[in-house]
Amino acid sequence: MNEVKSIAESEKEIIEDFSLFDSWDEKYEYIIELGKKLPLLNPVYRTDDHIVKGCQSTVWLGSSFRDGKVFYEADSDAIIVKGLISLLIRILSGHRPDEIIQAQLECIKVIGMASHLAQTRANGLLAMVKQMKNDALAYQLQNQLNQAE
Amino acid sequence: MNVTSGIESGFDIKDIRQHFPILQRQVKGKPLIYFDNAATSQKPQIVLDALSNYYGHYNANIHRGIHTLAEEATAAFEETRDAIRDFIHAGHREEIIFTKGTTESINLVAYTWGRANIQDGDEILISNMEHHSNIVPWQILCKEKNALLKIIPVNDEGELDMEAYKKLISHKTKLVSVVHVSNALGTINPVKDIIRLAHQAGAVVLIDGAQSAVHLDIDVAEMDCDFFAFSMHKLFGPTGVGILYGKKDILENMPPFMGGGEMIKEVHFDKTTYASLPYKFEAGTPNIADVNACKAALVFIDKIGKENLRQHENELLAYATRELKKIDGLHIIGNAKHKVSVISFIVDKIHPQDLGILLDNSGIAVRTGHHCTQPLMQRFGIPGTVRASFSVYNTTEEIDTFVLALKKAIKMLA
Known part of the structure; x- marks a missing residue:
């Protein structure tokens, strides 16, 4: 957390990581591994207020704002979603709200996981990205208000 | 309009499969295995022609x-x-x-x-x-x-x-x-x-x-x-x-x-x-x-005859039920005496959605989730199930492939 990479750098790294895999099985094995390693969610966030509801899996998302930067943590009852969340946190956490809001997350497409962000009811991941950006937007507005005062 | 099916009366699985063009396609580089028939069936050529x-x-x-x-x-x-x-x-x-x-x-x-x-x-x-x-x-x-x-x-x-x-x-x-x-x-x-x-x-x-x-x-x-x-x-x-x-x-x-x-x-x-x-x-x-x-x-x-259709589907149901029951930690939800060719199941400690994603990765289409029956899922105290549903064009060989892919998915997720 001391040395936060830029969003572009993180995305590039993820693309490089995934380029090492020859098969889809390997990609999923890696994502599952990331899911298992995701740090435990602070219990204060494990409430209904923090649920980002997909049709099938549930995601809990918490965020905080420190020194002008947004930090995320999250959990899910489904492990592949959790692995993908881990990637999103790696990319977005620790950045300024405007950077987060503007992030295109192209790397998700490049590594072949775009279907998980697609507009299907089955998946909470798209809702998760929206919520992460909404949180960033809320912190940005709050920050502007504070500065105006 | 006169419609002729072009299929022989009686039951020949190879002949039947040939009438469904979609069964020729590949998904994720593997031959499609379509086990989501309770959601919708595939369409034979005569319907497309009509x-x-x-x-x-x-x-x-x-x-x-x-x-x-x-x-x-x-x-x-x-x-x-x-x-x-x-x-x-x-x-x-x-x-x-x-x-x-x-x-x-x-x-x-x-x-x-x-x-x-x-x-x-x-x-x-x-x-x-x-x-x-x-x-x-x-x-x-x-x-x-x-x-x-x-x-x-x-x-x-x-x-x-x-x-x-x-x-x-x-x-x-x-x-x-x-x-x-x-x-x-x-x-x-x-x-x-x-x-x-x-x-x-x-x-x-x-x-x-x-x-x-x-x-x-x-x-x-x-x-x-x-x-x-x-x-x-x-x-x-x-x-x-x-x-x-x-x-x-x-x-x-x-x-x-x-x-x-x-x-x-x-x-x-x-x-x-x-x-x-x-x-x-x-x-x-x-x-x-x-x-x-x-x-x-x-x-x-x-042309197929409902009796032939049902007999084939019942065979698939019995075969799949027997094979799935051999998998440790797998529980079939719904063990009624009288069933059609639908099997819902859960696997201990694994979210159905994860199984669905990995099965899709093997070219196998199943449905996961609550199947628009949330009160029923609440009744069984589960978030959802994996559901495999078979139709007239499915085969026991496809079930074998499915069971292998499922075992592999469980191993990856465990």
């Missing part, structure tokens, strides 16, 4: 045109109605109403019969295994009319508790609306008993046949249901065609559903009179192309 033939040769709006194309299109549309009457053994062709799906069929009854007949304090009886489309329309109606929605419980095997049903039904019960075959569990419900008991109490009965129509012989006259709703896309037909069967005397006394063209006899600004059955309930230009192609789907089913 759609193309309609648009290529006789596309016209129906019923009022005097030109040749309109006559041909109308004839084909009404022939499909006759074919469906024969398929479910209805007494009269006017008892067959085209809708856009089972959901619309049920809503039609809720919005017309329901609003005309349900009053303050009346009771509507549904079961714990209903699809949301057989719950929500009744909830809306009950709220509006201050009526009571009562629920027939489901036992641990996934069967309706018939003793509880007998206790729930009373002179207050105005409608019993239950599913013939559970989409989530595959359970075949004893609808004849349900209907007989409901009628003894003076209640009207709607049977949701969305899942049963493709698997079982449907004889609405013998069953004696008042309404029967199903969708043709689960019977090898196109999407967008639902059927509502209703007993003629009940339909005649029901107010119309939607107003518009086709459903009227005469329109004046001070008074409008309605068309006779079935047109009273078919406002606007119907889904002509898809309805007409449904006849080809029925010809296809007839």
Whole structure:
């Protein structure tokens, strides 16, 4: 957390990581591994207020704002979603709200996981990205208000 | 329109598979294994040809045109109605109403019969295994009319508790609306008993046949249901065609559903009179192309023979059940004595969605989630299941591949 990479750098790294895999099985094995390693969610966030509801899996998302930067943590009852969340946190956490809001997350497409962000009811991941950006937007507005005062 | 299926009568799995072009495709670099038939079936070539033939040769709006194309299109549309009457053994062709799906069929009854007949304090009886489309329309109606929605419980095997049903039904019960075959569990419900008991109490009965129509012989006259709703896309037909069967005397006394063209006899600004059955309930230009192609789907089913179809599906069900039970930590949800070829299951400590994603990665299409039956999932205390549902074109070899892929997925996720 001391040395936060830029969003572009993180995305590039993820693309490089995934380029090492020859098969889809390997990609999923890696994502599952990331899911298992995701740090435990602070219990204060494990409430209904923090649920980002997909049709099938549930995601809990918490965020905080420190020194002008947004930090995320999250959990899910489904492990592949959790692995993908881990990637999103790696990319977005620790950045300024405007950077987060503007992030295109192209790397998700490049590594072949775009279907998980697609507009299907089955998946909470798209809702998760929206919520992460909404949180960033809320912190940005709050920050502007504070500065105006 | 004469439709020939091009398939031999009797059962030859290789021949049958050749009629479904989609089965040739690859998914994620592997041959598609389609086990999501309870959601929708794939379409045989004759249905695709019938759609193309309609648009290529006789596309016209129906019923009022005097030109040749309109006559041909109308004839084909009404022939499909006759074919469906024969398929479910209805007494009269006017008892067959085209809708856009089972959901619309049920809503039609809720919005017309329901609003005309349900009053303050009346009771509507549904079961714990209903699809949301057989719950929500009744909830809306009950709220509006201050009526009571009562629920027939489901036992641990996934069967309706018939003793509880007998206790729930009373002179207050105005409608019993239950599913013939559970989409989530595959359970075949004893609808004849349900209907007989409901009628003894003076209640009207709607049977949701969305899942049963493709698997079982449907004889609405013998069953004696008042309404029967199903969708043709689960019977090898196109999407967008639902059927509502209703007993003629009940339909005649029901107010119309939607107003518009086709459903009227005469329109004046001070008074409008309605068309006779079935047109009273078919406002606007119907889904002509898809309805007409449904006849080809029925010809296809007839050629295979429902008995052959059921026997093949039952073999697949028995084989898959036996193989899945060998997997440690796997639990089949729904072990009713009478089932169609639907298997729902969960695996200890693994979310169904994860299994669905990895199976898709192996080219296998199953459904995961709550299957639009959230109260049933709540009943079993689970977030959802993995559901594999088999059709006439599936094979035991595909089940072997599925079981291997499933074991691999479980190993990856454990």
